[in-house]
Amino acid sequence: MNKILESKEVRFKFDFSARRKELDEQKKEYPLSYKMFEDEIPPQYAIQILNELTDDEKTIIGYGSLGFRLPAAIGDVVANLGDIVVDSDGDGSFIMNVQELATIKAENLHVKVLLINNQYLGMIMELEERYFKANRADSYLGDPLRKSPIGFPQLE
Ligand SMILES: Cc1ncc(C[n+]2csc(CCOP(=O)(O)OP(=O)(O)O)c2C)c(N)n1
Ligand SMILES: [Mg+2]
16 A cells, blocks of 8 residues: 555645635534523534534544444544544444444553434434434334333443
8 A cells, every 4th residue: 555655646635724714614604503402412512512622623523424433533543643532423323333442442542432322323313204204214223112222331
């Protein structure tokens, strides 16, 4: 791989300033807003607090492919890309590669996890609500009988 990269003279550019500028403009145009529901923690609130508690430059989070973020966070720690590495993950995404907790333990890596545990493949549930009369197709992640919802351990 190294030889290929060298021979093709691939240049890695880590200058995200244009994208950051674009995002800053979008944030002004579409400021974050959400409802609070008594004891429930809206995911937007959790992410907002994460942003407040950490410095954007040093916190690495992932978007998009499920199952990607936990292993990606491991890679970030190993590559020493951030002082604080947070895997901010949905429960559906997290369980896709949950075995990597063993890697974190074995290698004693300082990966933090902010788990948005809503017991659902939430985006799928929204599509079911909108287009399929709320007919569920394995989007619920808990006990199918709903007697005892699954829980996640308190990770420290
Ligand atoms: C590897 C992969 N498989 C399927 C999808 C399609 N997909 C997008 S969001 C989603 C559900 C995500 O559930 P969760 O991680 O719990 O997040 P939530 O929407 O509940 O916040 C799925 C299945 C995807 N993005 N990546
Ligand atoms: Mg979820």
